[in-house]
Amino acid sequence: MGACLALGSLGSCASCLCGSASCLLSSCCPSTYNSTISRLAFSFLLVLGTLVSIIMILPGMEEHLKKIPGFCVGGSSIPGIQNHVNCDVMVGYKSVYRMCFAMACFFFLFSIIMIRVRSSKDPRAALQNGFWFFKFLALVGITVGAFFIPDGTFNTVWYYFGVVGSFIFIIIQLILLVDFAHSWNQSWLEKAENGNTKCWFAALLSFTFIHYALAFTAVVLFYVFYTTPDNCTEHKVFISLNFIFCIAVSIVSILPKVQVMHPHTNDRRVKEGKSSALMWTMFFMK
Incomplete structure (x- = not known):
């Protein structure tokens, strides 16, 4: 695992390894x-x-991961399952848990360090902008240390961290996607009013x-591959609930009251009856 990280970042750290000490104190790249x-x-x-992390869950990698001393001893407990699960089945997921734990600790550390930093x-x-070689070593060190964390409460606690974190991530992702689609829609509306309208x-x-066709296809594939x-x-x-909610949001988005902008704004580009507001809703159908 460490070798994979080292090979992947060799090119980015080469300038630091071969450069002067000032490179490490400022940045490995131009300032x-x-x-x-x-x-x-x-x-x-x-x-x-x-x-x-993707490589760790590929078929055949469990045989290599089991060779880590003390990493695959007995079974592993999973929240909601009383009995222990065979390590042959869980070793890949345990590795991903520890890799994600190391990355979370690494980035959280730098987020704490950069609180209230206003300028360079x-x-x-x-x-923040330098010491890349040492940052890479720190990430590798945290990752290696994470693989020596014993099973038990770690799997359960980190499982709930993952559930909460993934929920927050999806919410932020949806907000960004809706904002992107809204900006896209508004930009093309402006071009339609200032240029070739029909085009x-x-x-x-x-x-x-x-x-919408892609979203509907995705829903069908969900039923095919994730249900019996x-x-x-x-x-x-x-x-089904997600599909129904998306249809409801799509209908609401084309209502006249939603289409008309706030009366205090001078921008009337989005007018009643323009069905182009449907554009942003298809991104919600994820």
């Missing part, structure tokens, strides 16, 4: 756009950790239809 480069570097570490002139900004409205309607005719009642209920 002109430190903030942008820092975002890219942190994103790279996140993607790298995600790829390693703050002394803590140098820690832009046809494009807007086409994309709306395509996304005689079982999986909970899955059927959640899929």
